[in-house]
Amino acid sequence: xxxxxAKPTNKIQVRRYKPEEYPEKHYLNEETxxxxxxxxxxxxxxxxxxxxxxxxxxxxxxxxxxxxxxxxLTPARSFMDADVYNQIFTLHGAIMVFFFLxxxxxxALGNFILPLQLGCKDVAFPRVNLASxxxxxxxxxxxxxxxxxxxxxxxxxxxxxxxxxxxxxxMMMTLGIFILGFSSILTGVxxxxxxxxxxxxxxTWNKLPLNMWALYATSIIQVLATPVLAITLLLxxxxxxxxxxxxxxxxxxxxxxxxxxxxxxxxxAVYIMIVPGFGVISEVISTFSRKIIFGYWAIxxxxxxxxxxxxxxxxxxxxxxxxxxxANMVFSFLTFLVGIxxxxxxxxxxxxxxxxxxxxxxxxxxxxxxxxQFMIGGFTGxxxxxxxxxxxxxxxxxxxxxxxxxxxxxxxxxxxxxLHYWWPKMFGxxxxxxxxxxxxxxxxxxxxxxxxxxxxxxSQGMPRRYFNYIDQFQSFHQFSTIGSYIIGIGFFIxxxxxxxxxxxxxxxxxxxxxxxxxxxQVSSPPPLHNFxxxxxxxxxxxxxxxxxxxFQLGIASxxxxxxxxxxxxxxxxxxxxx
Amino acid sequence: MNRFSDFMLPPAKSTTxxxxxxxxxxxxxxxxxxxxxxxxxxxFFSWKYRRxxxxxxxxxxxxxxxxxxxxxxIPLILVMIVFGWGFTxxxxxxxxxxxxxxxxxxxxxxxWEFHYETGFVSVNELHVPANRPVKLIMSSDDVIHSFFVPDxxxxxxxxxxxxxxxxxxxxxxxxxxxYCTEYCGTAHSNMLATVFAHTQEDFDTWLETAGSADDDxxxxxxxxxxxxxxxxxxxxxxxxxRLQGPTFQGLWGSEREMQDGEIVVVDENYVRESILxxxxxxxKGYQPVMPSYAGTLNxxxxxxxxxxxxxxx
Numbered sequence: 001x002x003x004x005x006a007k008p009t010n011k012i013q014v015r016r017y018k019p020e021e022y023p024e025k026h027y028l029n030e031e032t033x034x035x036x037x038x039x040x041x042x043x044x045x046x047x048x049x050x051x052x053x054x055x056x057x058x059x060x061x062x063x064x065x066x067x068x069x070x071x072x073l074t075p076a077r078s079f080m081d082a083d084v085y086n087q088i089f090t091l092h093g094a095i096m097v098f099f100f101l102x103x104x105x106x107x108a109l110g111n112f113i114l115p116l117q118l119g120c121k122d123v124a125f126p127r128v129n130l131a132s133x134x135x136x137x138x139x140x141x142x143x144x145x146x147x148x149x150x151x152x153x154x155x156x157x158x159x160x161x162x163x164x165x166x167x168x169x170x171m172m173m174t175l176g177i178f179i180l181g182f183s184s185i186l187t188g189v190x191x192x193x194x195x196x197x198x199x200x201x202x203x204t205w206n207k208l209p210l211n212m213w214a215l216y217a218t219s220i221i222q223v224l225a226t227p228v229l230a231i232t233l234l235l236x237x238x239x240x241x242x243x244x245x246x247x248x249x250x251x252x253x254x255x256x257x258x259x260x261x262x263x264x265x266x267x268x269a270v271y272i273m274i275v276p277g278f279g280v281i282s283e284v285i286s287t288f289s290r291k292i293i294f295g296y297w298a299i300x301x302x303x304x305x306x307x308x309x310x311x312x313x314x315x316x317x318x319x320x321x322x323x324x325x326x327a328n329m330v331f332s333f334l335t336f337l338v339g340i341x342x343x344x345x346x347x348x349x350x351x352x353x354x355x356x357x358x359x360x361x362x363x364x365x366x367x368x369x370x371x372x373q374f375m376i377g378g379f380t381g382x383x384x385x386x387x388x389x390x391x392x393x394x395x396x397x398x399x400x401x402x403x404x405x406x407x408x409x410x411x412x413x414x415x416x417x418x419l420h421y422w423w424p425k426m427f428g429x430x431x432x433x434x435x436x437x438x439x440x441x442x443x444x445x446x447x448x449x450x451x452x453x454x455x456x457x458x459s460q461g462m463p464r465r466y467f468n469y470i471d472q473f474q475s476f477h478q479f480s481t482i483g484s485y486i487i488g489i490g491f492f493i494x495x496x497x498x499x500x501x502x503x504x505x506x507x508x509x510x511x512x513x514x515x516x517x518x519x520x521q522v523s524s525p526p527p528l529h530n531f532x533x534x535x536x537x538x539x540x541x542x543x544x545x546x547x548x549x550x551f552q553l554g555i556a557s558x559x560x561x562x563x564x565x566x567x568x569x570x571x572x573x574x575x576x577x578x
Numbered sequence: 579m580n581r582f583s584d585f586m587l588p589p590a591k592s593t594t595x596x597x598x599x600x601x602x603x604x605x606x607x608x609x610x611x612x613x614x615x616x617x618x619x620x621x622f623f624s625w626k627y628r629r630x631x632x633x634x635x636x637x638x639x640x641x642x643x644x645x646x647x648x649x650x651x652i653p654l655i656l657v658m659i660v661f662g663w664g665f666t667x668x669x670x671x672x673x674x675x676x677x678x679x680x681x682x683x684x685x686x687x688x689x690w691e692f693h694y695e696t697g698f699v700s701v702n703e704l705h706v707p708a709n710r711p712v713k714l715i716m717s718s719d720d721v722i723h724s725f726f727v728p729d730x731x732x733x734x735x736x737x738x739x740x741x742x743x744x745x746x747x748x749x750x751x752x753x754x755x756x757y758c759t760e761y762c763g764t765a766h767s768n769m770l771a772t773v774f775a776h777t778q779e780d781f782d783t784w785l786e787t788a789g790s791a792d793d794d795x796x797x798x799x800x801x802x803x804x805x806x807x808x809x810x811x812x813x814x815x816x817x818x819x820r821l822q823g824p825t826f827q828g829l830w831g832s833e834r835e836m837q838d839g840e841i842v843v844v845d846e847n848y849v850r851e852s853i854l855x856x857x858x859x860x861x862k863g864y865q866p867v868m869p870s871y872a873g874t875l876n877x878x879x880x881x882x883x884x885x886x887x888x889x890x891x
Contacts (some may be wrong), residue, residue, distance in 0.1 A: 255738065255739065292636070322740065332665060353620065372613075459586045463758070544636055
């Protein structure tokens with residue numbers, strides 16, 4: 001529907017750019033070969049490299065979990081020693097948290113989707129982006145060395161003085177995670193800059209996709225909190241190597257100080273893990289309800305509120321640790337406050353579905369599983385925030401179950417929703433909807449079988465990180481273990497159909513879901529530089545009441561995307577709906 | 579409700595347990611109402627507003643201030659109730675009544691020592707009077723441990739560099755399990771103890787006679803009892819199984835290689851040293867993790883353990 005009339009020369013002509021269907025040339029086949037991939041600064045390829053690494057770590061962490069659950073089939077030793085068990089639960093936690101959850105949505109899905117949603121050709125600092133991937137790899141190598149040279153049995157929290165006195169290679173492991181932190185910081189800096197500076201013309205802050213708001217909030221936490229982890233691990237290293245007393249009471253240090261340091265990072269880190277998930281869910285629910293998101297600003301601001309209050313609640317991990325009762329009271333109070341913006345989000349998502357046109361495709365199914373399981377995670381969080389009750393439940397399986405409901409039941413489901421949502425965009429292939437839904441339901445059943453009994457066990461007093469346990473808990477543990485095998489089967493099926501889709505899948509259209517968001521207005525897979533034109537934004541990303549044509553506007557890219565000082569005239573185009 | 583309570587929670591055996599349980603149930607019931615309500619809404623909307631054709635047009639409902647304020651304020655009120663309730667309960671948990679009976683607790687990897695006013699020390703067995711507040715003053719000899727009695731709904735970390743305390747009042751005589759809930763290494767999950775709550779009279783009698791019964795006992799029999807009572811068998815088996823420490827079976831009189839290559843014959847002096855200064859010499863292949871029993875076991879008791887070891891060939 002090119003605007004044909006003559007325009008004053010000082011104005012730029014905006015016209016509609018329909019995405020090319022089934023493009024012959026795209027980012028996957030334009031620069032090929034190992035070297036091109038390894039040295040690429042293309043955010044999409046870097047995102048995919050992250051995705052592949054994440055898949056590997058998720059597989060390793062998941063297998064370790066299955067081994068743990070198998071050992072727990074019997075109250076005493078089943079097939080491994082206590083020391084091996086302790087190392088395995090440490091690795092399961094550390095790998096899942098630091099190598100999967102933290103980078104999952106921001107580094108993998110975020111890297112791929114952020115410039116596409118903003119309408120730019122890449123992130124602000126493409127080379128820094130590549131550097132952050134290699135830092136992640138180096139961190140992983142260090143951790144791998146730690147595992148192969150003695151292992152670590154401290155738990156993923158590395159609590160002192162235990163971590164200062166135990167054998168194994170704690171040093172190497174902390175060094176690995178120290179290095180990994182820089183990857184996280186660089187990604188955060190990159191995203192903040194990109195969101196501030198590289199938004200397409202017309203994409204004002206109130207037209208920013210909610211996924212961008214979520215990544216923005218996440219990046220702020222990454223940049224502000226991760227250095228504290230680095231400092232903590234550095235102090236821990238100094239203590240072990242140079243015997244400077246900081247945390248170890250034998251040297252005159254204070255072990256509770258370590259817990260403050262650690263949770264000052266690790267609690268916000270929980271929000272680094274979950275907030276990007278909120279972004280994905282906002283996109284998916286709006287797209288598959290084909291309806292404007294309810295309470296755009298409430299969702300956007302609540303992400304920032306969570307990021308902010310999330311910094312002030314770390315002490316709720318230490319209610320029994322010996323901090324003052326005043327501190328306990330304040331932390332408990334603030335913990336409840338952080339629940340409110342989270343609740344608001346849930347209500348907004350459900351309200352978005354009201355009177356929508358709901359298409360129950362796989363991403364939407366995962367989004368709904370997310371809502372259900374994340375609510376359970378949230379409500380049990382309220383339980384743990386209540387001081388008197390937490391005294392009873394602290395460090396029991398109740399906490400284990402709560403954490404897994406938030407992280408796996410919430411975050412991983414959001415990640416899977418995002419993966420299935422953007423899969424056609426990433427590879428230009430569709431997956432089998434039937435198999436995908438089947439495996440989603442298997443995972444849902446398995447997950448709840450695994451973790452619901454753990455709430456009961458924990459309430460009954462079963463402590464976490466126990467190799468042996470008293471007989472009364474055996475039936476719960478066995479039920480839980482069977483559930484974990486079912487999850488395993490679910491993921492195995494997923495691996496199968498995604499692999500099939502990757503090689504033999506049906507070709508995907510540019511916009512298979514009928515979304516209004518910008519990343520769907522380019523071909524699938526996207527061109528090497530995302531947009532052949534400079535996109536122009538006149539509507540919000542969820543304005544489903546407006547025709548698709550208004551979401552495919554752009555300026556010819558003869559200026560290479562730079563239009564400083566030029567005015568953009570969109571008025572004629574808007575009226576001229578094709 | 580009672581059956582649900584029995585399923586979810588261990589029996590409530592302390593005076594403070596009731597508040598904790600009431601709040602536990604309140605949060606569960608309120609959450610369940612929200613969870614069921616919202617889940618029904620999700621399922622209902624998904625069915626009622628399912629996509630009928632690709633041409634479906636949806637209404638523009640961008641926000642609704644009244645609704646949004648309602649669903650922010652109601653949860654806020656609810657969580658503030660939970661906060662106040664939890665905080666009040668917590669204040670009761672940390673405010674020890676003046677007339678509390680004090681017991682000193684020392685945590686070591688991986689056992690609990692309980693020191694009473696008479697100087698008697700019991701390991702992994704805590705004896706307390708019922709219907710009277712009991713205050714535990716706790717510290718750790720090594721890493722952080724945590725003292726947890728599910729039946730009493732009390733838990734407190736035990737730190738190496740300072741004292742922490744907790745109190746409870748048991749409502750009726752009986753036994754309850756104690757867990758260590760702060761991860762402390764290899765035998766963390768074996769670091770269990772039992773609380774025996776007696777009537778005041780029984781407790782007084784127990785305290786008077788505690789330890790004195792040992793006087794008339796045969797040394798071998800006493801040694802056997804001490805090995806169990808002091809949790810030696812958490813790490814040293816008597817049947818040849820390898821645990822955290824060397825087995826006692828066949829230990830006596832054998833030659834052992836130490837970490838530094840020294841060969842030691844297990845005799846009276848070596849056993850005595852190993853009990854009082856366990857980390858002075860470590861058998862090759864084992865970790866220096868045993869806590870010292872100096873101050874816990876007297877000479878006569880060490881003699882009895884030696885006599886017992888001699889019988890384990």
